Amino acid sequence: MAERVVISGIGVVSPFGVGRDAFWEGLAQGRPGVSRLDGLDTLPEACRFAGQVSGLRPEEIIGSKGLKYLNDATRLLLCAAELARRDARLEIAPELAEDVGVVVASSFSNVGDCVGFYESLLSPGERTNPLRFPNLFINIAGGNLAIRLGVRGLNTTVTNGATSSLDALQHGLTALRCGRARILLVGGLEVLSPALIEGFWRAGALGDTGAPRPFDRRRGGLIPAEGCGVLVLERAEAAQARGARVYGEVAGYASVPVEPSDDEAVATADAIAEAMRRALGAAGADARDVDWVAAGAGSSASGDRGEAIALQRVFAAEPHRLRTSAIKSMLGDACAAFGILQVIACLLAAEHDRVPPTINCEDEDPDCRVPAHVRDRSVAHPVRTAIVNSFDCDRAASLVVRASGSPSS
Amino acid sequence: MSDESGSMPVGGPMTAVERTQVSAQVKRFLADELERDIGEMRDDAHLFDDLGLDSLLFLALFEELQGEYDVTVDTRKLARFARRNPVQTLGELIDLITRIIRGEVLLD
Numbered sequence: 017m018a019e020r021v022v023i024s025g026i027g028v029v030s031p032f033g034v035g036r037d038a039f040w041e042g043l044a045q046g047r048p049g050v051s052r053l054d055g056l057d058t059l060p061e062a063c064r065f066a067g068q069v070s071g072l073r074p075e076e077i078i079g080s081k082g083l084k085y086l087n088d089a090t091r092l093l094l095c096a097a098e099l100a101r102r103d104a105r106l107e108i109a110p111e112l113a114e115d116v117g118v119v120v121a122s123s124f125s126n127v128g129d130c131v132g133f134y135e136s137l138l139s140p141g142e143r144t145n146p147l148r149f150p151n152l153f154i155n156i157a158g159g160n161l162a163i164r165l166g167v168r169g170l171n172t173t174v175t176n177g178a179t180s181s182l183d184a185l186q187h188g189l190t191a192l193r194c195g196r197a198r199i200l201l202v203g204g205l206e207v208l209s210p211a212l213i214e215g216f217w218r219a220g221a222l223g224d225t226g227a228p229r230p231f232d233r234r235r236g237g238l239i240p241a242e243g244c245g246v247l248v249l250e251r252a253e254a255a256q257a258r259g260a261r262v263y264g265e266v267a268g269y270a271s272v273p274v275e276p277s278d279d280e281a282v283a284t285a286d287a288i289a290e291a292m293r294r295a296l297g298a299a300g301a302d303a304r305d306v307d308w309v310a311a312g313a314g315s316s317a318s319g320d321r322g323e324a325i326a327l328q329r330v331f332a333a334e335p336h337r338l339r340t341s342a343i344k345s346m347l348g349d350a351c352a353a354f355g356i357l358q359v360i361a362c363l364l365a366a367e368h369d370r371v372p373p374t375i376n377c378e379d380e381d382p383d384c385r386v387p388a389h390v391r392d393r394s395v396a397h398p399v400r401t402a403i404v405n406s407f408d409c410d411r412a413a414s415l416v417v418r419a420s421g422s423p424s425s
Numbered sequence: 426m427s428d429e430s431g432s433m434p435v436g437g438p439m440t441a442v443e444r445t446q447v448s449a450q451v452k453r454f455l456a457d458e459l460e461r462d463i464g465e466m467r468d469d470a471h472l473f474d475d476l477g478l479d480s481l482l483f484l485a486l487f488e489e490l491q492g493e494y495d496v497t498v499d500t501r502k503l504a505r506f507a508r509r510n511p512v513q514t515l516g517e518l519i520d521l522i523t524r525i526i527r528g529e530v531l532l533d
Contacts, residue, residue, distance in 0.1 A: 081460050146484040
């Protein structure tokens with residue numbers, strides 16, 4: 017019988033600031049977390065917006081020693097992981113080293129380092145420092161975290177588009193359940209860079225609405241973001257033995273491909289609906305049990321519509337418990353990292369009995385009618401069963417999260 | 426000082442003064458990069474066990490010294506040489522670097 021695996025620690029650094037409390041305050045207040053980008057003068061002004069991490073001082077969280085050649089992505093992951101470790105009251109003794117592992121979801125967190133390294137190679141008279149070379153590999157952050165923690169267990173970096181975070185969580189859970197690890201730190205990590213944003217623009221993906229407008233008639237494409245969320249996962253008995261808090265657990269997961277189609281919205285809808293149904297089935301749960309859907313919509317013309325259609329189908333009975341919102345409206349789209357941020361939002365929503373809103377959706381598209389849509393302001397609402405959706409034009413993944421709520425409840 | 430092939434001609438005898446200069450530079454550089462006290466940079470310090478010197482830092486050190494001494498060393502030949510003639514302590518490393526700078530070592 018599979019052992020029960022729980023989430024026992026949370027660490028997060030996001031456009032709302034450093035730490036869990038800052039993250040929740042932003043969500044609860046319905047605060048716009050997206051801000052203007054410096055530079056990028058070749059882009060139209062309306063495209064120069066993103067969810068940015070600022071004010072992070074790694075020396076204050078992880079000390080200043082050994083930081084010199086660590087790239088921004090590594091610093092960000094190390095900070096969020098340290099916050100999660102402290103939250104879980106986890107001390108990693110040397111005997112545990114091979115039983116503790118790291119899983120990181122990340123796509124483009126080192127693109128800036130690759131570009132910078134190459135620019136250095138091309139600069140006449142500049143000697144490129146070989147110590148910058150390891151930063152060219154997307155798993156550098158996950159590798160450095162293991163080195164920092166002195167752990168030698170499972171170490172995987174997952175790069176799989178929008179579903180990376182949920183896939184990383186599922187990978188971690190599978191490893192824990194079959195005994196390949198006893199404790200895992202599972203993180204979602206993205207860092208923006210000028211070349212990357214320029215690339216999004218040249219690929220025609222970048223939105224020009226200044227702010228993310230999920231489900232809104234005016235939505236116009238990706239507003240990118242960066243950030244890092246880390247969860248500590250371990251067996252329930254181990255967490256309890258240490259007096260760590262049990263935030264909740266992943267109850268079900270499903271990943272479904274989006275079929276190629278002329279109608280991208282409908283194809284996406286089919287995949288998201290199927291992912292939600294399968295995840296609910298795996299969790300032994302029903303649409304009526306769901307308190308909050310943390311939607312994956314991020315201002316995509318077809319994608320948002322696809323999710324709205326899927327929600328209408330799965331929640332056709334309009335169950336009274338349901339609330340729905342898209343928090344990319346506040347944070348922007350941190351791509352591979354976002355699923356973990358959504359899971360953290362679910363756990364904190366349960367702690368506070370409050371559902372964050374979709375903001376910037378003053379003009380909800382009639383083709384994107386979202387059942388039980390929470391807009392503009394957060395609402396008081398108990399959250400014990402939540403769904404997290406992540407999707408892009410290739411795949412849709414859904415996770416069912418069962419949350420414990422406030423420790424005093 | 427080096428020819429096109431990257432192998433270096435034999436030069437004069439090593440002198441204490443030169444080694445002292447090289448020693449000071451290497452120790453300063455490594456203390457800075459490893460974020461250690463200069464006092465820990467002893468000749469008998471073990472490169473790996475005591476100082477945690479890795480191959481990339483080794484190469485970075487040579488980049489630094491090449492700038493200082495206007496010497497060009499083919500890093501692949503250096504890496505090959507280092508694999509075949511491993512040094513264990515900081516003192517041995519400084520000896521080797523001094524000899525390379527003086528052109529006393531053939532890298533091939």
